[in-house]
Amino acid sequence: MSHGFAPRASTGRWIPLPTVERYDPKAIEPKWQKVWADEHTWEVSNEPDERPSQYVLVMLPYPSGEPHIGHLKVYSVGDAVAHFARRNGNRVLNPMGYDAFGLPAENHAIKTGQHPRESTEAAIREFRRQFREWGISIDWTREISTHDPRYYRWTQWIFLRMYERGLAYRKEAAVKWCPKDQTVLANEQVIDGRCERCGTPVEARQLEQWFFRITDYADRLLDDMQTIEWPPHVVTMQRNWIGRSEGAEVVFRCEELGIDYPVFTTRPDTLFGATFFVLAPEHPDILRLNDSQEVRDYVNHALTESAEERGDEHKKKTGVPLGRTVTNPATGEQIPMWVADYVLMEYGTGAVMGVPAHDTRDFEFATAFGLEIRRVIECGELPCTGDGAMVNSGRFDGLHNREAYEQIVAWLESEGKGERSVNYRLRDWLLSRQRYWGCPIPMVYCETDGMVPVPDDQLPVELPDIEDYTPKGQSPLATATDWVNTTCPTCGGPARRETDTMDTFVDSSWYFLRYCDPHNESEPWARDAVDMWMPVDQYIGGIEHAILHLMYARFFVKALADMDLVGVQEPFAKLFTQGMITRDGAKMSKSKGNVVAPEDYVQRFGADTARCYILFIGPPSLDADWQDAGVGGVHRFLSRLYTAAVEAAATSSPDDPSGEGGELLRKTHWAIDKVTRDMQTDFSFNTAIAAVMELTNEIYRQRDSAPAGDVRFAIATAGSLIFPFAPHLGSEVYELLTGRRVWEEPWPKADPALLERDEIQLVVQVNGKLIDRLPAPSTASQDELEELARGSDKLAARLDGGEIVKTVVVPGKLVNFVVR
RNA sequence: GCCCGGGUGGCGGAAUCUGGUCAGACGCGAUGCCCUCAAAAGGCAUUGUCCCUUGGGGACAUGUGGGUUCGAAUCCCACCCCGGGUACCA
Numbered sequence: 001m002s003h004g005f006a007p008r009a010s011t012g013r014w015i016p017l018p019t020v021e022r023y024d025p026k027a028i029e030p031k032w033q034k035v036w037a038d039e040h041t042w043e044v045s046n047e048p049d050e051r052p053s054q055y056v057l058v059m060l061p062y063p064s065g066e067p068h069i070g071h072l073k074v075y076s077v078g079d080a081v082a083h084f085a086r087r088n089g090n091r092v093l094n095p096m097g098y099d100a101f102g103l104p105a106e107n108h109a110i111k112t113g114q115h116p117r118e119s120t121e122a123a124i125r126e127f128r129r130q131f132r133e134w135g136i137s138i139d140w141t142r143e144i145s146t147h148d149p150r151y152y153r154w155t156q157w158i159f160l161r162m163y164e165r166g167l168a169y170r171k172e173a174a175v176k177w178c179p180k181d182q183t184v185l186a187n188e189q190v191i192d193g194r195c196e197r198c199g200t201p202v203e204a205r206q207l208e209q210w211f212f213r214i215t216d217y218a219d220r221l222l223d224d225m226q227t228i229e230w231p232p233h234v235v236t237m238q239r240n241w242i243g244r245s246e247g248a249e250v251v252f253r254c255e256e257l258g259i260d261y262p263v264f265t266t267r268p269d270t271l272f273g274a275t276f277f278v279l280a281p282e283h284p285d286i287l288r289l290n291d292s293q294e295v296r297d298y299v300n301h302a303l304t305e306s307a308e309e310r311g312d313e314h315k316k317k318t319g320v321p322l323g324r325t326v327t328n329p330a331t332g333e334q335i336p337m338w339v340a341d342y343v344l345m346e347y348g349t350g351a352v353m354g355v356p357a358h359d360t361r362d363f364e365f366a367t368a369f370g371l372e373i374r375r376v377i378e379c380g381e382l383p384c385t386g387d388g389a390m391v392n393s394g395r396f397d398g399l400h401n402r403e404a405y406e407q408i409v410a411w412l413e414s415e416g417k418g419e420r421s422v423n424y425r426l427r428d429w430l431l432s433r434q435r436y437w438g439c440p441i442p443m444v445y446c447e448t449d450g451m452v453p454v455p456d457d458q459l460p461v462e463l464p465d466i467e468d469y470t471p472k473g474q475s476p477l478a479t480a481t482d483w484v485n486t487t488c489p490t491c492g493g494p495a496r497r498e499t500d501t502m503d504t505f506v507d508s509s510w511y512f513l514r515y516c517d518p519h520n521e522s523e524p525w526a527r528d529a530v531d532m533w534m535p536v537d538q539y540i541g542g543i544e545h546a547i548l549h550l551m552y553a554r555f556f557v558k559a560l561a562d563m564d565l566v567g568v569q570e571p572f573a574k575l576f577t578q579g580m581i582t583r584d585g586a587k588m589s590k591s592k593g594n595v596v597a598p599e600d601y602v603q604r605f606g607a608d609t610a611r612c613y614i615l616f617i618g619p620p621s622l623d624a625d626w627q628d629a630g631v632g633g634v635h636r637f638l639s640r641l642y643t644a645a646v647e648a649a650a651t652s653s654p655d656d657p658s659g660e661g662g663e664l665l666r667k668t669h670w671a672i673d674k675v676t677r678d679m680q681t682d683f684s685f686n687t688a689i690a691a692v693m694e695l696t697n698e699i700y701r702q703r704d705s706a707p708a709g710d711v712r713f714a715i716a717t718a719g720s721l722i723f724p725f726a727p728h729l730g731s732e733v734y735e736l737l738t739g740r741r742v743w744e745e746p747w748p749k750a751d752p753a754l755l756e757r758d759e760i761q762l763v764v765q766v767n768g769k770l771i772d773r774l775p776a777p778s779t780a781s782q783d784e785l786e787e788l789a790r791g792s793d794k795l796a797a798r799l800d801g802g803e804i805v806k807t808v809v810v811p812g813k814l815v816n817f818v819v820r
Numbered sequence: 821g822c823c824c825g826g827g828u829g830g831c832g833g834a835a836u837c838u839g840g841u842c843a844g845a846c847g848c849g850a851u852g853c854c855c856u857c858a859a860a861a862g863g864c865a866u867u868g869u870c871c872c873u874u875g876g877g878g879a880c881a882u883g884u885g886g887g888u889u890c891g892a893a894u895c896c897c898a899c900c901c902c903g904g905g906u907a908c909c910a
Contacts, residue, residue, distance in 0.1 A: 022861090233824050237905060240823070245909070265910060278910095315908085347909045354910095360821095361908055425909055546905085616847070617832060622825090623903085625832065633847050636862090643862095687834070690846035697846090700863090763841035768891035770842045808890050814840060818890045 023639040025606020029728040033135055041743065042137040044093055046517070046529045054090040055533045056082040057512055057572075059541030059549070060097045063123035064104050067130050069581045069588065069614070069626060070542065072598040076611040076725070077578055077620050077683065078540045079136045083724035084679050085538075086137075087747040093533050095515040096131065096138045098124050100147035102504045103181060103197060106437040109469045116437040116469075120147060130599060134607045135727050142518045146439070146507035151514065153460035154524035155507055156442040158560070160453050163443075167213045167559055168431075170451065174282060174345065175430060177205040182471030183434045184209060186503060189548070193309075204303060210441060210500065212429040214555045218242050220569075221426075221554055230575040231621075234546045241547050243425025248409050250418035252277055252326035252353065254337070259285070261326055264348035264423050267358065268412065269405040271330040272393035273376035274353035276366065278319065278338045282345035290322040295339060302341040310341055317342055317365045328353075329417040330394070330408070340365060348423055357382050377401045429552065431503045436469050436476040438501030446488035446495035455489050461497070475499040508549055509556040512536055512571060524565075531567050539572035546577065576683055579623040581614070596626050608726035609635040615685040615725055634689075638729050641696050641722065644703065645715050645733040652708040664698060664706040666754050668714045671695040673750035675721045685725065692722045712737050720748055763814035764789045771795065782809040789815035 036042060058078035061071055082094040098120075105116035105123075112119075124145060131138065144151050162168035175184045178195040184207060189196040214221075222242050225235050247266035254261060261277070279286060281302035286295065298320045302310065309315070319340030328335050335354075342361055343352050356366035356373040363383035366373050379388035379401075390396045396404045412418030432441070440461045442454035454461055464483035469476050477499040478484060488495035510524075517529035541549075550572070557571040581596070582588065588595045601610040613634040618624040674691040678684035695718050703711050716737040723730025723742050734742035762776035762785060772794040776785060786809050789795065795817065806818035 233905080236824060240906065243909065247910085263910080267910080310908085317908090342908045342910095344909065352910045359910065361910075364908095423909075543904085613847095619833085627832070627848070630832070630848050637847080639862095686832095687846080690834080693846055761841065765840080765891075768840085768889090770840095773841065806890060808840090810840060814891095816840080816890055 023642040023729075025608060025728065028732045029133075029135060029607055032728045032731050033132060036135075036137070037132075040141075042094065043139045043141050044091055046526075046532060048532075049091050051089055051091040053093065053532055054085045054538075055093045055512075055536045056085060056538050057093075057095070057515075057536045057540065059539070059545065060099050060508065060511055061127060062102060062104075063098045063100055063120055063127050065123060066126045067598055069596045069598055071127075072134065072610060073581055073614045073620065074540060074542065074578055075131065075134065075136050076615055077576070077685070079611075079727070080615065080679070080685055080724040081538055081540065081683075082137055083727065083743070084747065086743065087724075087745065089746065093142075093515065094138055095142040095144075095518075096128075096136075096140070097142075097144035097511055097515065098127065098146065099504060099508050099511075100124065100145045101152075101438045101501075101507055103435065103437070106435055106469055109437070115465070117147065120437075130602075133602060134598075134611065137727065142515050144511065144514055144518050146504070146511065147437075149460045149462050150521070151511075152439040152507065154514065155439045155502065155510070156454070156459050156461060157456060157524060158510060158556070159502070159506070160442060160456065161563055161565075162212060162559060163453055165559070165563065167216070168210060169213065170208060170210050172206060172208045173211075173430075174204050175207050175209055176202040177207075178202055181435075182473055184430060184432060186430045186505075186548075209430055210432040210502075212431055212555070214429045214552075215424060215426055217555050217558050218244065218424045218426050220558055221551065224554075224558075224570055228570050228573055228575070230572075231577055234543070234550070234575060234577060237546045238551055241426065241551065245423045245425075247421060247423065248412060248418050249349070249421040250329060250353065250412060252329065252335075252351075254289075254324055254326045255334075256324060257289070261351050262349050262418075263351045263353050264421060265353060267355065267405075268408045268418070269390070269401040270355040270358045270376055271328070271353070271408055272396070273355045273357045273374045274328050274330070274335065275356060275372040275374055276336050276338060276354035276362075277326045278340045278343045278352050278354055278365070279322075280343040280345040280350040281339055281341050283339070283350045286322070286339055289324050289337065292323075295320055295322065298339060305341070317361070317368045319365065319369065321369075329412065329415070336371070338365075338369075346427060347425070358385055359383060360385070429503075429555070431506055432500040433503055434471060434473070434475045434500055436463075436466065436501065438504060439463075439507055440477070441498040441500055441502055443498040444486055444488060444495040445498070446491060446493060448493055449488055449490040449495075452488055452490050452495070458489065463501075475501065477501070505548060505552050509552045510560070512553070513560075513566065527565070527567075534566060535568045535571055535573045538574045538576065540576045540578065543577040543579070550575070576621070578620045579618075581624055581626050583626045601631060605631055605635045606638075606728075608638055608729045612638065612689055612722070612725045616689045618686055620683050620685055637693050637696060638722075638726060640700065641692075641715070641718055641733060642729060644696070644699055645719065645736045648703070648708075648712050648715050649736040652712060660707065660710075662702075662706055662710055664702045664710045664714050666757075667695055667698040668710075668717050669750045669754040671721060672717060672748045673755055676747065676750065679724070689722070689725060692718050695721075717748055720745065760812055762788060764792045764795060765814055765816040766795070766819050768816060778812060782811055785809050785811070786815055789817070 056078060058074050078094065082092050086092045100120045105120045108114065108119050109116045146152060159168055176190050177184055178198065178200055180198050180200040181195060185195060185202060190202050194201050222239060222244055225238065245266050247264060248268040249262045249264050250268060250271065252261045252263060281299045286299055317340065319338045322337040322339060324337045325334035326337055342365065343350065354362040354365060356362040356371065357375045358377060360383050363373065373382060374392055375382060376390060376392045377388045378391055379386040387401050390399045390401055390404045393404065396407060409420055440463055442459060442461045444452050444454060446452050464480040466476055466480050468479060484497050484499060486495055486497050487493065513525050513530055513534065516533045517525040520526060553571050557566060558569060560566045561569055583596055598610055609631060613631045616634055617630060671691045671694065675688040678688040695714060699711065699714050699718065716734055719730045719733030720742050731742050734740065756778065758778055759775050760778045762774045763770055764772040764774060772792040774788055774792060776788050786807055803820055804817045805820050808816040
């Protein structure tokens with residue numbers, strides 16, 4: 001086997017040189033990993049330091065099986081950011097942990113009987129091994145896992161603080177229930193009426209559950225998005241999810257029963273057009289208003305309908321009249337009351353005023369049941385939701401509806417019949433789960449004292465071992481009778497523990513705080529440690545968390561800030577969301593058999609190749625398609641760089657660059673500049689790597705003609721620039737040529753003088769079409785450029801009797817002649 | 821329906837923010853050559869499409885159709901297609 005190449009003087013060709021070692025990642029990568037581990041290279045302390053602090057965080061993985069290609073991508077991105085920040089003089093916190101609780105491990109336990117802790121910890125060991133094998137620059141001393149009692153003790157502690165402030169509360173509510181997973185779901189976990197996890201249509205159930213009062217923070221969650229640098233589409237998704245609507249609450253009174261029914265409307269200007277009134281089937285007053293069999297049947301049917309069926313907007317409108325009326329406060333008319341399933345109990349007051357002329361749903365309903373449709377705004381063909389002049393609205397007639405809006409609200413307020421109001425789509429966060437493998441909720445129920453929080457000094461409430469994980473409609477924890485039966489912390493009498501566990505999103509809503517002070521046994525974190533690192537400067541993760549995790553974490557930080565436990569209002573100053581990796585254009589899945597296991601490629605090509613390839617195939621923010629063939633190309637590039645380094649190290653001695661400004665030196669500085677800009681401005685790692693490839697190609701073209709010092713400098717610089725993406729090879733190349741450690745070197749700086757040229761290629765255009773290029777001094781004036789361009793032979797040929805009617809000169813670039 | 825993205829060679833993608841060097845960096849694939857007993861590996865070269873007899877030259881080309889401009893992949897308008905988010909939220 002041979003390998004490497006050296007010039008043969010007679011032909012100038014490169015021929016095999018048996019003495020040169022071939023690029024062997026299996027030798028290079030463990031060597032550097034050992035150095036980093038032995039020397040604790042990536043560890044950072046909380047002691048003050050003159051360097052600025054940077055917190056670079058990648059979303060923690062859910063450990064299941066082994067890492068997949070998405071993990072390789074996201075940690076490759078995060079590591080590049082971390083390395084670049086370090087070499088620009090920052091002290092970088094880059095930690096790792098595991099989001100270890102959750103359903104997949106529990107379902108696995110149901111199938112196999114293996115304790116979820118065992119399968120989870122096996123997965124963690126595999127994740128940890130591979131992350132180390134990838135050479136990710138993690139401070140391993142800060143490693144955490146959410147299933148560790150030393151961690152979830154503080155999850156419980158935070159829950160209790162929430163409870164004390166009324167931010168965690170228990171109530172009976174209609175909840176979304178997944179019949180397959182046998183647990184409730186948060187609204188956010190229901191997609192198209194189906195369970196986010198297993199796709200089963202969800203059902204409605206009336207249950208007593210724990211909630212976090214995230215709705216109290218709706219406005220702050222909206223407003224503070226102005227203070228963070230997040231991708232606009234994520235901001236939009238959160239904004240839509242919160243769904244703030246401004247309008248008015250208007251009271252419609254049922255005189256017969258003497259009950260006031262407020263409704264929320266965003267269109268108080270259409271009040272005079274309200275010709276009927278509709279309650280949701282879940283509305284508690286329905287049977288009081290009318291308990292006929294017809295009404296009962298309708299309500300029962302609506303309640304058993306799946307969310308998917310009911311949510312279908314193309315469904316024909318249905319409903320039943322209640323035989324009662326309410327008073328339209330604007331007109332004083334009695335308008336009929338109905339029950340209909342297009343009205344939702346969860347939004348607003350569970351009742352709407354029906355304005356068929358100016359609301360498409362009300363229009364469909366009125367049309368279906370022959371109800372009066374009364375236009376109150378001149379806005380086009382009915383139904384219309386646009387603006388226009390008011391009609392049929394008493395003294396507001398003739399006004400523009402926007403103006404009438406304000407006046408009608410003012411009038412309602414003065415009459416005590418309504419008021420300005422804001423509604424949100426956002427609901428409180430339902431956090432109870434009737435499952436085993438999660439953080440126990442630290443509450444007990446005592447016959448005499450009722451609901452009692454577990455005192456702090458009795459935390460953690462540890463998860464007991466149980467025999468049977470099968471869900472039976474209540475938490476499997478209920479079967480652990482020794483654990484359930486406890487004593488009341490207040491009276492010492494018999495009490496029962498809460499058997500629900502927390503949604504795993506609770507665990508991951510504060511983990512970034514624990515990284516700041518991961519071994520603290522007396523408090524969740526020391527305030528000064530959190531003050532030093534927070535907020536996270538750059539957060540990196542998948543777009544799939546745009547709403548759930550990112551909103552919950554923001555809510556937690558705001559609540560903790562209100563308790564004066566943290567000093568920031570937002571956890572993540574900047575956010576980067578990376579795209580998905582597909583293969584052959586399809587999502588990877590085990591059933592399709594197109595899953596790419598990073599381990600296969602790391603074994604075959606080395607971690608540096610796998611990391612560079614995944615960053616090279618496209619902008620990391622976009623989805624990208626994995627193609628096996630492409631991996632070889634990246635490996636070839638790294639191999640070429642390595643071979644060049646080995647040979648240069650063997651055939652020349654360290655030498656400063658020539659300073660002559662030759663092409664290779666220029667190309668080197670061009671690459672420094674290009675890579676630096678790509679990393680600073682956005683995450684253009686694909687073009688940064690391409691620039692190092694260009695430099696490497698140039699090295700091969702020039703390595704026997706350029707000054708030896710320039711060649712060495714070019715190769716060492718290529719190693720230095722590729723280091724954030726291929727840290728092992730970068731370290732090796734740099735050491736071969738300089739004897740120094742690349743991560744201890746500052747990020748290289750391009751010499752501006754070498755980025756500019758004395759001579760430019762002047763483009764000569766006729767009517768915007770290029771016809772010639774001429775060398776020109778870069779300092780030439782506009783007139784000189786024009787004169788030069790006029791001298792072009794090709795221009796003369798082109799003119800052919802035509803006349804130059806205008807000349808456009810772009811300094812340093814081109815001259816364009818407009819010819820007729 | 822509404823809100824975001826995005827449509828560029830055989831493929832992944834550059835260039836789009838800030839209009840300006842025959843658009844296509846870099847890589848894959850393909851083709852040819854070199855090295856080799858041979859293969860692998862590697863090196864060198866070519867590679868948008870079409871046309872002309874070559875040297876060489878010409879025409880066309882960034883989803884479609886318009887527009888602005890000396891000049892448009894880039895800016896504006898309309899439309900088509902693909903992907904994502906979201907939806908009886910009153």
